[in-house]
Amino acid sequence: MSFYGEESRYPGILSWIFSTDHKRIGLLYLITMLLFFATGATLGILMRLELIAPGSTIMEATSYNAVFTLHGVIMIFLFIIPGLAAPFGNFFLPLQLGARDVAFPKLNLLSWWFFVGGGAIVLSSLFVGEGPPDTGWTIYAPYSIRTTSAVSLAVFGVFVIGLSSILTGINFLTTIHRMRAPGMTWFRMPLFIWSLYATAWVQVIATPVIGITLLLVILERTLGIGFFDPAKGGDPLLFQHLFWIYSHPAVYIMILPAMGAVSEIIPVFARKSIFGYKAIAISSVAIAVVGYLVWGHHMFTSGISYEARLAFSLFTFLVAIPSGVKVFNWVASLYKGSIELSAPMLYTLAFIFLFSIGGLSGLVQGALVTNVHIHDTYFIVAHFHYIMFGGAAFGFFAALHYWYPKMFGRMYDRKAAKAAWFIKFIGFNVLYFPMFVLGWQGMPRRYFDYLPQYQDLHMISTVGSWILVTGLIIMFANLIISLRHGAVAGANPWKAATLEWQVPSPPPPENFAEIPTVTSGPYDFGRFRDK
């Protein structure tokens, strides 16, 4: 019997939304996040359509401001920050560790409720008050203090989502420390768990900073405390510091679990143990540590001192090293492997390619001189979409295609999955690569209108968004149809060696009839050789 058939005290949907089973909670996250993703993607498409020609095309400037703000807030706080950790982390952390659940199952359910509650509050800001927030997702003071749009409500929603993120982090850290199966030493843990471990530390240490910052924005708007308001002796730069002290490490909350999933997929589809296991594991932690010290690179043109800019630029270059360590190890793992180009592997290869472009363009911005030229231009937009969409979201899709048969017990149509991947890969590059050029030529980000000389590239980019969405629709249609009509997958369709594949698909309610004893590393494929 799988966990889908588990007896519950509650009927119907209540047996899901009141379940403390980590697998059900993981799927709850997956479903809610994909709904938020669809909302954010729709807003993105509308933005691109508006930008197909100069001047007003389908919306007014104020609507455009609201649309790009909500696109950013929804995609960042409701999709890519929970990212892979919330759905796949919840589902697979106990399974990969050889445990029956996370350390605090009730707290885990509470985290999901906070997530959904916070998401509902954010979305309600669309309809309440004097129009949706129009500040951009960065809610920079002093504009966020003065605008009459529903900033306070949206910000409170994000605060609640932050609570969810903190509680998940605490839960995962405790789980990893306390609930490893016998024989599961730190260096026998799958690399996905290492990435979750590093991510959870960032969640715990960084998220409270945004929590207090958001509360201060609300107090600023309601009581006029003046911390960020120059008219009262406050300093908007302090807001930027506090905001980025969280929001830069948050980038690593987004990307680290994707790196972890990629590190799982590569050895399985190259039929080869991962190259440099320890280097990949430690580099996750190194990224988390150094990533905490680079926030000032968002503020190079904000008027911080030269010495501060020098230090932040240096650390920005340093944080590229552990990322580079990972990329080189992944590529080395492929070398002389017996590579099988299934959908998860194709997404993984796209991840490495797109993440490398995103990462290297990040260094262009990390250098003080070039930063001045491209600051707040489309170059930045291109860069972070290559990291967040090309990196984190392609990693998300890789994980989705990799673990789909385990979660649902069925296999999707593999040809359709590859077709969707190909269309998305093309669409993605057509959509975002022109933005590098646009930015270099001087097109500022967040602008509703532009000079005629930018139109060609904007039009190419908009066409790319249509291709990308076509690929997304094919992918989701394939995955949804296969829930019922896919072929039965079996326990271990990829012949992977980690623990989650050694139980039936979908897993039974308590995961393991008997807690396994671990005697080898996570990528030891020797046992499959005889078959």
Place this chain on the structure above:
Amino acid sequence: MSTAVDSISHEHGDYAGSKIGMWLFLLTEIVLFGGLFLLYSVFRSSNAVAFHNAATELNAGIGALNTLILLTSSLAMALAVSAVQKGEVRAATVSLSVTIVLGLVFLVSKYAEWSEKIHHGIYPNSPELGLRDYGEGLFYSLYYVMTGLHGLHVLGGIVALIVMLVLLRRGAVGRDDFAKIENTGLYWHLVDLIWIFLFPLFYLIT
């Protein structure tokens, strides 16, 4: 085998796990207040004279009294935890009740202090503060935000203590399972500790 199942279905079975979770939570609390301490240090360094002038208006006597109240409550809390571990339910009940009462006394005193200040027109964005130096306004904004957030934590702590009292009477907390009350104690001590920093920063440095 069955013990392994118990330890998982019984989420409080893992004593060390619940401790790790609590300490991590306390870490997030420190970072939460850390943002405010950061603002305090920046504004203090840029408005040293105004901060000095503003602080002289706060009553250090009441601040000291509040410090004494919270320190005593922490003592009572520690006694309660130790009584629970020894299985002395009566003594634990008394100590917990004393902790709760002292927490309430602290809040009442804080309420009186705030009311008096607000009565004199000293509150964020007030016309009175608008006439003074920017720094004095920032000082009092910090004062209200930091002691306010701290007060909310005291309130939350009191609620947790009342829950512990109920669990203690029901026997759900006792010699065999004292992780919950220990964790509540850790939280209470942290809230106390934060006040130990707030007291000199607002009342003593003049």
